[in-house]
Every structure is written in structure tokens, then in C-alpha cells.
Amino acid sequence: MAVVTAGLSIGQVAERTGLSVHTLRFYEQQGVFVSPVRRGAAGRRVYSQDDVDWLNVCIILRASGMPLPALRRYADLVRDGEGNEEERLALLREHHGRVTDQMGRLAQCLDLITFKVGVYEDLLDQGRPAAGPDLRRPLGGGDVPASRPGTSA
Amino acid sequence: MAVVTAGLSIGQVAERTGLSVHTLRFYEQQGVFVSPVRRGAAGRRVYSQDDVDWLNVCIILRASGMPLPALRRYADLVRDGEGNEEERLALLREHHGRVTDQMGRLAQCLDLITFKVGVYEDLLDQGRPAAGPDLRRPLGGGDVPASRPGTSA
DNA sequence: GTAGGAGCTGGAGTCGGCTCTAGGTCAACC
DNA sequence: GGTTGACCTAGAGCCGACTCCAGCTCCTAC
Numbered sequence: 129m130a131v132v133t134a135g136l137s138i139g140q141v142a143e144r145t146g147l148s149v150h151t152l153r154f155y156e157q158q159g160v161f162v163s164p165v166r167r168g169a170a171g172r173r174v175y176s177q178d179d180v181d182w183l184n185v186c187i188i189l190r191a192s193g194m195p196l197p198a199l200r201r202y203a204d205l206v207r208d209g210e211g212n213e214e215e216r217l218a219l220l221r222e223h224h225g226r227v228t229d230q231m232g233r234l235a236q237c238l239d240l241i242t243f244k245v246g247v248y249e250d251l252l253d254q255g256r257p258a259a260g261p262d263l264r265r266p267l268g269g270g271d272v273p274a275s276r277p278g279t280s281a
Numbered sequence: 282m283a284v285v286t287a288g289l290s291i292g293q294v295a296e297r298t299g300l301s302v303h304t305l306r307f308y309e310q311q312g313v314f315v316s317p318v319r320r321g322a323a324g325r326r327v328y329s330q331d332d333v334d335w336l337n338v339c340i341i342l343r344a345s346g347m348p349l350p351a352l353r354r355y356a357d358l359v360r361d362g363e364g365n366e367e368e369r370l371a372l373l374r375e376h377h378g379r380v381t382d383q384m385g386r387l388a389q390c391l392d393l394i395t396f397k398v399g400v401y402e403d404l405l406d407q408g409r410p411a412a413g414p415d416l417r418r419p420l421g422g423g424d425v426p427a428s429r430p431g432t433s434a
Numbered sequence: 435g436t437a438g439g440a441g442c443t444g445g446a447g448t449c450g451g452c453t454c455t456a457g458g459t460c461a462a463c464c
Numbered sequence: 465g466g467t468t469g470a471c472c473t474a475g476a477g478c479c480g481a482c483t484c485c486a487g488c489t490c491c492t493a494c
Contacts, residue, residue, distance in 0.1 A: 139440065149441085150483055158481095162424070170490050172441055185393070185424075192390035196481070206424040216424070217401040224394045231387050234380055237345035240338070241377045248370040271315070271338075271359040271369070292470065302471085303453055311451095323460055325471055349451075 135168065136175040145183045152183075159200040160186055162207050192227045244271075288321065289328040298336045305336075312353040313339055315360050345380045397424075 142149045156165050156173075162182055168174040186199055194202075202219055205212045295302045309318050309326075315335055321327040335356075342352055355372055358365045 137440080138442095148483075151481085153442090154482065170441075171443095172490085182424075188390050188393050190481095192387055192394065213401055213405055217398065217405065220394055220398050220401065224391070224398055227387055227391050227394060231384060231391070234345055234384050234387070237341050238377065238380050238384070240341050241345065241373055241380060245370065245373050245377055248366055248373065252366055252370065271335075290470075291472095301453075304451090306472090307452065323471075324473095325460090343451095 134176070136177075136180065138173045138175070141175045141180060141183070144180060145187065147183065147187070155183075155186070155196075158196050160196065160203055162203050189223065192223070193230060194223050198223070287329070289330075289333065291326045291328070294328045294333060294336070297333060298340065300336065300340070308336075308339070308349075311349050313349065313356055315356050342376065345376070346383060347376055351376070 136144075138149045138152055141147075141152060145152075147155070152173075155161065161179065163179075165179065166174045166176075182203075189199055189202070190196075198219065202216065205216045205219070289297075291302050291305055294300075294305060298305075300308070305326075308314065314332065316332075318332065319327045319329070339352055342355075343349075347355075351372065355369065358369045358372070
């Protein structure tokens with residue numbers, strides 16, 4: 129743990145973050161880094177462990193749906209240093225709320241999917257039993273190829 | 282409940298699904314509907330309640346991250362009628378797994394975000410106490426503007 | 435001294451999923 | 465009979481987030 133790595137190449141950072149070198153350059157260009165990435169010989173990027181730590185935070189935030197502009201905003205605040213902690217907190221709380229909402233929505237979706245899986249399992253287990261009435265709930269059912277009641281005929 | 286709606290215009294369907302008319306036409310073009318959308322006078326689309334029901338399923342599946350091609354595949358299977366229930370089940374199970382995974386990932390992300398929110402709350406509550414040591418965990422911390430240990434100097 | 439590999443830049447391309455535009459039909463109302 | 469409003473088609477455009485390309489510079493090793 130906590131290997132003292134003093135100066136990582138873009139390739140090394142790509143390897144240990146799972147991001148591509150393209151993405152690393154792209155993120156830099158998008159202002160996602162807290163401090164400008166240092167340059168070494170021949171203008172090559174030199175990353176610190178702090179950069180990697182920050183990237184790992186970014187990866188989590190991205191994975192939870194935070195858009196790059198918000199990430200940049202957060203990086204801006206951190207870069208500006210002390211005094212804007214309320215704003216950072218607000219940003220994080222807002223994101224927290226969005227993620228919570230998203231999880232709620234996903235849980236609902238999962239309910240339907242689970243239900244449908246159950247319907248098909250029953251249907252296959254028991255050589256299709258009640259493949260009509262019971263299945264025609266608002267969102268639950270074994271998906272019939274559309275009976276087309278059409279013009280009330 | 283269960284209003285007997287025999288023939289809905291695209292505008293009505295848009296209204297009651299929350300999808301835009303653009304999206305409805307787009308979905309049709311993408312083969313997302315189980316049966317071809319009927320046409321009425323002057324070639325206008327006429328939707329049935331079944332179509333709306335199906336769209337509501339689609340909305341759930343999309344909201345849980347199912348890509349349009351998968352949705353089309355599912356619609357294809359339903360359209361083909363009986364005999365491919367195993368395949369539909371497989372598709373649903375696969376999606377179920379992906380959604381579950383996604384929820385797990387989101388929960389992890391939420392842990393970090395919750396932790397960070399807590400850190401900032403403490404920091405603001407108590408006029409920044411231990412703003413250094415305790416915060417420097419792999420992914421947990423109050424985000425310092427990078428101390429740049431750099432070349433081990 | 436040259437081949438290979440990693441890195442650099444600016445800019446173009448891709449992909450998924452919409453979203454909009456242009457130009458037109460049609461029915462209803464004033 | 466002119467306007468409005470909802471609808472039609474084909475196709476272009478947009479957005480976010482990468483991803484790739486061309487053409488270049490280095491360094492290292494043979």
C-alpha cells in the first residue's frame with residue numbers, strides 16, 4: 129500500500145486508473161485536474177500520486193453520472209482552496225441526491241424486470257399456464273404480440 | 282382506470298408517455314414497436330392502448346439502461362410470438378444482471394459521496410478541525426488543492 | 435544511425451440517443 | 465378561401481464523452 133511513486137507517465141497512470149491515455153489528455157483539456165499536470169523532459173506529462181488519487185475520485189463521480197462540466201466545477205473549487213467548502217458541499221449534496229434518485233428509479237425498474245422474469249419462468253416451468261388474463265397488468269405480463277383491439281370493433 | 286381508448290394520435294401518446302413525438306417516430310423507425318403502428322386518415326399514426334402499454338415497458342427498460350438495439354431485439358422476439366420465451370427470458374435475465382450490477386456500483390459510489398459530504402459537514406460545523414491527517418484516505422478526504430510531493434524532494 | 439516505442443499536438447471522427455428543420459398534406463374553423 | 469394546428473417524410477444537427485489520426489519529437493537499444 130501507499131507506494132511512494134514520484135512522477136508517473138501518462139501510460140502508467142492509464143494503467144493504474146483504467147482510463148485510456150486519450151481520456152487522460154481529454155480530461156486535462158476539460159479542466160478536470162485540480163492542478164495543472166506537470167511536464168517533464170520534452171513536454172511529457174508527469175503525474176503525481178495526488179493526481180491519481182484525484183482521478184480515482186473523478187472515476188467514482190463519473191461512474192455515478194456526474195457530467196464533466198460538474199466535475200470541472202468541483203475541481204475549480206478545490207483548486208481555489210479554502211473558503212468555498214459550502215459550495216463544494218452543495219455540489220456533492222446535489223450529486224448525492226441525484227444518485228439516490230437514480231438508484232430509486234433503478235430499483236423500480238428492477239421490480240418490473242424481476243416480475244417479468246418471474247412471469248417467463250413460470251410460463252416455461254409449467255408449460256404456459258395462464259398466458260392471458262393474469263398477465264395483462266399495466267406493466268406486468270408475458271408480452272403478447274399485440275391483440276390490436278383497434279377501433280373498438 | 283383502464284380507459285377504453287380506441288386509437289390515439291401521436292400527440293396523445295406523447296402526452297401520456299412523456300416521450301416526444303420525435304422520439305415516438307424515432308422509436309418506430311428503430312423497430313422498437315412490437316407491431317407496426319397502424320395508420321389512419323392521411324397516413325397518420327394511430328396507436329392502441331397496447332402500444333402505450335408496450336411503450337411504458339420500453340421506458341422502464343430504457344431508464345434502466347437497456348440500449349435501443351436490445352429493446353428492438355426484445356420487440357422482435359415478442360413480435361415473433363410463442364416459442365422463443367427462453368430467449369426473452371435470457372434477455373431479461375441478462376438485463377436484470379446488468380441493472381443489479383449498476384445498482385451495486387452506484388451504491389459504492391454513493392458511499393464515497395456520502396463520506397465526502399460528511400467530511401465537509403464536519404469541517405464546516407466545527408470550524409475546520411482535523412483538515413489534514415484523517416482526511417487523506419485513498420478516496421476519502423476534504424480535497425486539498427494538491428500538495429505535489431513530486432520528485433520525492 | 436536507425437528502428438521502435440512512448441509521448442506530444444490539434445483536430446476530426448464515432449456512437450448513442452435523441453432533436454430539429456424544411457417542405458408538404460389535411461381538416462377544421464372564421 | 466385563408467389561417468391554424470396537428471400531422472407527415474427525409475434528412476441534418478446536436479450533445480456528451482470519448483476515440484482516433486496525422487505528423488511530429490524524444491529516448492533507448494541494437
